[in-house]
Amino acid sequence: MLPLAERMRPRTLDQYIGQKHLVGKGAVLRQMIESGNLSSFILWGPPGVGKTTLAKIIARELERPFYTLSAVTSGVKEVREVIEKAKRENRLKSGLFAAQQDQRPPILFIDEIHRFSKSQQDSLLGAVEEGTITLIGATTENPSFEVINPLLSRCQVYVLQPLGKDDLNELTDRALKEDEAISAMGIEIKERESILRYAGGDARKLLNIIELVANSGAKVIDNETVTRQLQQNPVAYDKDGELHYDIISAFIKSIRGSDPDAAIYWLARMVEAGEDPKFIARRLVISASEDIGLANPNAMLVANACFDTLQKIGWPEGRIPLAMATVYLATSQKSNSAYLAIDNALQKVKETGNLPVPLHLRNAPTSLMKELGYGEEYKYAHDYENHFVKQQYMPDELAGTRFWEAQGSPQEQRMAEWMRHLWGS
Numbered sequence: 001m002l003p004l005a006e007r008m009r010p011r012t013l014d015q016y017i018g019q020k021h022l023v024g025k026g027a028v029l030r031q032m033i034e035s036g037n038l039s040s041f042i043l044w045g046p047p048g049v050g051k052t053t054l055a056k057i058i059a060r061e062l063e064r065p066f067y068t069l070s071a072v073t074s075g076v077k078e079v080r081e082v083i084e085k086a087k088r089e090n091r092l093k094s095g096l097f098a099a100q101q102d103q104r105p106p107i108l109f110i111d112e113i114h115r116f117s118k119s120q121q122d123s124l125l126g127a128v129e130e131g132t133i134t135l136i137g138a139t140t141e142n143p144s145f146e147v148i149n150p151l152l153s154r155c156q157v158y159v160l161q162p163l164g165k166d167d168l169n170e171l172t173d174r175a176l177k178e179d180e181a182i183s184a185m186g187i188e189i190k191e192r193e194s195i196l197r198y199a200g201g202d203a204r205k206l207l208n209i210i211e212l213v214a215n216s217g218a219k220v221i222d223n224e225t226v227t228r229q230l231q232q233n234p235v236a237y238d239k240d241g242e243l244h245y246d247i248i249s250a251f252i253k254s255i256r257g258s259d260p261d262a263a264i265y266w267l268a269r270m271v272e273a274g275e276d277p278k279f280i281a282r283r284l285v286i287s288a289s290e291d292i293g294l295a296n297p298n299a300m301l302v303a304n305a306c307f308d309t310l311q312k313i314g315w316p317e318g319r320i321p322l323a324m325a326t327v328y329l330a331t332s333q334k335s336n337s338a339y340l341a342i343d344n345a346l347q348k349v350k351e352t353g354n355l356p357v358p359l360h361l362r363n364a365p366t367s368l369m370k371e372l373g374y375g376e377e378y379k380y381a382h383d384y385e386n387h388f389v390k391q392q393y394m395p396d397e398l399a400g401t402r403f404w405e406a407q408g409s410p411q412e413q414r415m416a417e418w419m420r421h422l423w424g425s
Helices: 028-035 049-062 076-093 119-130 163-179 179-184 193-199 201-213 223-232 245-258 261-272 275-293 298-313 319-331 337-353 369-372 410-423
Strands: 041-044 066-070 107-111 134-139 156-159
Touching: 028 049, 041 049, 049 066, 049 107, 049 134, 066 076, 076 107, 076 119, 107 119, 107 369, 119 134, 163 179, 163 193, 163 201, 179 201, 193 201, 193 223, 201 223, 245 261, 245 275, 245 319, 261 319, 275 298, 275 319, 275 337, 275 410, 298 319
Parallel strands: 041 134, 041 156, 066 107, 107 134
Antiparallel strands: none
């Protein structure tokens, strides 16, 4: 019998749970499907949120031929074979009496497209550009790091989010009611907190947990039952590498929590499991900016140097700079003030919209702009003592607003003191 997660895989858009920002009423992908005008795109999101399922639903709804490749097992040869097959089918359908709908290109779905090398991605460019295929890629990694720019320029990127509590509850109810095997067991769910927590926004994990507990013979599912079963079967519900995300989470949280020993342990777990070293190095760069930030700006330099060194010396020696950067970041003083500042500013931008730039800060490349007062009364800071002069830099509506607040590290306190010296407050 197929696993529960496969038995519950949605076949239509109406059965699809989550991602309302993409497939809800009036959303971009639903509009594509309803209009039949499908362009190439990449789905970026964590495991178990419906990337593969969505691609299959789109192909089914549009009645397009659907080819699928996995970047783990396929190379340039397989890509070219699919493209040639698509070309042959397109030629057969391009006859005088071919229906307009039949002339639409087939869909090529590539799972884990981030694992394709540059040459493998290059082999897709011509077919995507010429419309031989419509590409749908799926990736758990940031496409801006792993997908070449020429391919990114030809594909829109859509971000899928972990499923929310309501989505997971709906999926749980549906599995208990609609799946023939599970519904026949007469299972009652009294508590859901543990199921939702262990699932972590992943539909596949959720269904694997339900199946694991159900197959244990339990008739009542509560928090204790779920925890006990998962402790006894620590990898039974962790298929297709989802543990990868749990361990990287523990790794980053250990660095954030200033525990170098735990951080090194989780690093060793990833190294031993064959994790992509670049994936680890990127997370170190993110941690250096998000968790250490202005408390120790050198952390960013160390993390970047680690990334560069890793690419120069390769593996297995690359584990050493990874360990060095991990210990350095874990033992550094911490600050998330820059992280909070940009989030506060982004929130204010959403609230206030496009406020006008003050006239004295505007560029004045033309005589008309000068006549309108652009750049007038701007004071050039370097002409004044300490390279500073008081003037307003915010839009009028936000004058005096503070986004950055210094935290307790000596480095930031010195920065804050200098700002008080200049601005007087």
